[in-house]
Amino acid sequence: MSTNVDKKSYICDICEKSFTLICNLKIHLFTHKDEKPRVCERSDQKKHVRIQTGEKPFVCNLCNKSFTLNHNLKRHFLTHAGEKRYACVMCSKSFTAKCNLNRHMRIHRNEKPYVCQICNLSYVQKCNLDRHMNVHNSQKRHECDTCSKTFATKDYLRNHYRIHSGEKPHVCDVCCKSFIHRSDLSRHMNIHSGEKTYTCEICSKSFLTKSSLLCHTRIHAGDKPHVCDKCNKAFLSKTDLNLHIRRHTGEKPYKCIICSKCFSSKVYLNLHMRTHSGEKPYVCDMCGKAFGWKCSLNAHLRLHSNEK
Numbered sequence: 001m002s003t004n005v006d007k008k009s010y011i012c013d014i015c016e017k018s019f020t021l022i023c024n025l026k027i028h029l030f031t032h033k034d035e036k037p038r039v040c041e042r043s044d045q046k047k048h049v050r051i052q053t054g055e056k057p058f059v060c061n062l063c064n065k066s067f068t069l070n071h072n073l074k075r076h077f078l079t080h081a082g083e084k085r086y087a088c089v090m091c092s093k094s095f096t097a098k099c100n101l102n103r104h105m106r107i108h109r110n111e112k113p114y115v116c117q118i119c120n121l122s123y124v125q126k127c128n129l130d131r132h133m134n135v136h137n138s139q140k141r142h143e144c145d146t147c148s149k150t151f152a153t154k155d156y157l158r159n160h161y162r163i164h165s166g167e168k169p170h171v172c173d174v175c176c177k178s179f180i181h182r183s184d185l186s187r188h189m190n191i192h193s194g195e196k197t198y199t200c201e202i203c204s205k206s207f208l209t210k211s212s213l214l215c216h217t218r219i220h221a222g223d224k225p226h227v228c229d230k231c232n233k234a235f236l237s238k239t240d241l242n243l244h245i246r247r248h249t250g251e252k253p254y255k256c257i258i259c260s261k262c263f264s265s266k267v268y269l270n271l272h273m274r275t276h277s278g279e280k281p282y283v284c285d286m287c288g289k290a291f292g293w294k295c296s297l298n299a300h301l302r303l304h305s306n307e308k
Contacts, residue, residue, distance in 0.1 A: 015126070016099045091197055147253055163266070166257040211237075 010025040011018045019025040056066035058073040067073045075097055086101040087094040090108045095101045103125060106112070112122035114129040123129045131153055141150045142157040146164045151157040159181060162168065168178035170185040174192045179185045187209055190196070196206035198213035202220045207213040215237045218224065224234035226241040230248050235241040243265050246252070252262035254269040258276050263269040271293060274280070280290035282297040286304050291297045 011099065011102070016102055018097075018099050149253070163254060 010022045012025060012028060014029075017028060019028065056068050058067045058070050059065070060067075060073060060076055065076060067076065085094070086096070086098050088101060088104055088108070090105075093104065095104065106124045112124050114123045114126050116122070116129060116132055118133075121132060123132065142154055143150045144157060144160055144164075146161075149160065151160060162180045168180050170179045170182050172178070172185060172188055172192075174189075177188065179188060190208040196208055198207045198210050199205070200207075200213060200216055200220075202217070205216065207216060218236045224236055226235045226238050227233070228235075228241060228244055228248075230245075233244060235244060246264040252264050254263045254266050255261070256263075256269060256272055256276075258273075261272065263272060274292040280292050282291045282294050283289070284291075284297060284300055284304075286301075289300060291300065
């Protein structure tokens with residue numbers, strides 16, 4: 001049940017919680033069973049007693065979070081210091097605790113040990129499975145009062161509301177571009193760093209995200225697994241299929257907060273917003289003229305080519 005990773009670490013195979021003493025791990029394992037741990041027979045083993053009583057005498061003086069063991073408090077301090085000593089050898093992402101690194105490595109190994117017993121979808125972390133289970137519980141559906149779309153959790157609904165409100169709380173500190181989701185900001189930051197960690201083994205083209213790479217590999221395979229059930233047109237990605245389906249349904253969930261014009265995709269809304277903001281990000285290298293859309297720049301460049 002336990003794995004001795006190094007001289008001072010014993011990790012639970014079920015939840016990956018780590019312990020410095022194997023006796024503490026054995027007591028912890030009772031939490032995964034229906035039975036309760038026996039009373040510690042050796043009163044001098046204070047660590048045993050604390051685990052059974054719930055006593056947490058070690059308190060962080062910065063955030064007042066308390067811990068049963070001193071070494072857990074020390075590890076917690078690393079989160080305040082920003083120190084992340086455990087680095088992933090595959091993507092260089094770093095973590096404050098080894099158990100977090102171990103959990104992260106499942107992503108690279110494509111290991112998803114937590115499986116839904118209803119639909120067989122699997123997840124890297126138990127918390128993701130728990131959140132997914134709300135999908136199967138019809139009593140916990142959260143409906144948007146603007147477009148009637150439903151979501152499994154309140155958090156998902158809250159994030160969805162931002163599409164209607166235009167709220168983008170996550171701002172890039174390099175170019176000030178803002179995003180609805182923190183994950184979108186994280187992906188955007190790769191643009192500034194230029195880091196493309198996901199490389200196609202066939203043509204060596206690199207991508208910012210794993211999902212982009214997976215979508216790209218389907219080009220080589222000729223695989224278009226996402227098929228429209230109305231017209232049988234096939235697509236490389238689920239996102240492309242969803243956009244296509246809106247042509248059949250006429251759904252336009254993305255609304256301009258200035259003129260109330262609606263669009264079928266976020267991309268089209270962002271392009272439209274340039275008409276209000278006056279933003280012209282596409283600049284001609286030859287004459288300095290700027291344009292709001294890339295197609296306009298391309299048309300303009302043909303004028304220069306005709307001059308030659």
